[in-house]
Amino acid sequence: MAPAQRRAPPVRLQKHGGIFTAVNPSDWIRHWRHPNHLMLAVPWPGFFGLIAAGYLLLNLLFAVIFWVDPHGIAGVAGETTSFLEAFFFSVQTLGSIGYGAFHPSSLFTHLVVTVESLLGLIVIALTTGMAFSRFSRSTARILFSEVVTVHDYDGEPTLMFRLANERRKTILEARVQAFLAIDERTSEGHRMRRLHPMLLNRDRSPLFLLTWTLMHPINEHSPLHGRTSEELLASQAELVMAFSGIDETLERPIYAHHNVPASQMLFGQGFVDMMQEEEGQGQCFDFANFNRTQPCPCSDPA
Structure with missing residues (x-):
């Protein structure tokens, strides 16, 4: 008789960016298996907090080891080394600060100092590398419109x-x-x-500086063809957008993504023109109109 297989616990899902992802309260523990990814993914306060916590725990660990030999550190105030003195002796050793009054006086302490000094070099190198990776990483500042519009454009729902x-x-x-x-x-x-991929009238641009309006014609090749707004809401439809490009200053690739639920797909609405005419100044861009819409004729996408 075959042994009973252990059943995995159910995984709760949440929808993020139009795609379902797993949600488990204990999933954060798995990040510790990939510390490099964790240190790059957390925000800056979390990064410095993890560095400080690791530094404190490492010094506490070596303080306990130094404390094993109560006469291994010379220059202490009493006859034996206190835990606080062992801790600050570890801080000086890990940071290569220089002992001053404290210095090792036994073979055991000399060996521990050797190990901690080597570990300190490795920790400093890793911390510096992770901080540099975070500073040098390119970040996109791409703003997506809060809504999408559907109206006639050149006689076709778009x-x-x-x-x-x-x-x-x-x-x-x-x-x-x-x-x-x-x-x-x-x-x-x-x-x-x-x-479902959505074909855009122009999905590439050699240069992107200010704004860009993307258009998707709703024809027989479109996944929106024949779908009503009520059907999209019932099917929990979302528009998922992904942007990629190369930062001219840093010469590095940048990425951004966004999603718009069906409730923010406005049928019969069009974006207000951002190009405005001002007396004596000619044409100018009005970014206040970036998310503004106005009624526009819209035929049945079916």
Whole structure:
């Protein structure tokens, strides 16, 4: 008789960016298996907090080891080494500060000092490398419109959304991809979360400096063809967008992504033109109109 297999506990899911991801209160523990990823992923306060916690724990560990030999440290105030003196002796050793009044006086303490000095070099090198990696990492400041609009454009229903470059620095080889994430069922009744690619009129730009309006024609090749706003809401549809490009200043790739739920897909609305005419100043961009919409005619996407 085959042994009973251990059943894995169910995993709760949440939807993020149009895609379901696992949610488990104990999942954060798994990050400790990949400390490099953890140190790059946490925000700066968390990064410095982990560095400080690791530094404190390491010195506490070596303080306990030094405390094993009560006469191994010379220059202490009493006849034997106190735990506080052992701790600060470890701090001086790990940081290569120089002992001053404290110095090792036994073979055991000399050996521990040797190990801690070597470990201190490694810790400093790793910390410096992680801090440099965080500082040198390129971050995209791409602003996505809060809503998407659907209205007629050149006689065809068209979905539109906007991007803006918040840094106002040129991004080279910019590229945008759009997908419709929607719940569907197969002919056999299997429920699936699918990503349907959405063809854009122009998904690449050699230079991206200010704003960019992306257009997706809703024709027979579109995953939105024949779908009503009520059907999209019932299927928990979302528009998933991914941006990539090269920062001209740092010459490094940058990425950004965004998702818009079906509740923020505005049918019969169009974006207000950001190009404004001002007397005596000619044309100018009004970024206050980035998310503003106005009624526009929209035929049935079916």
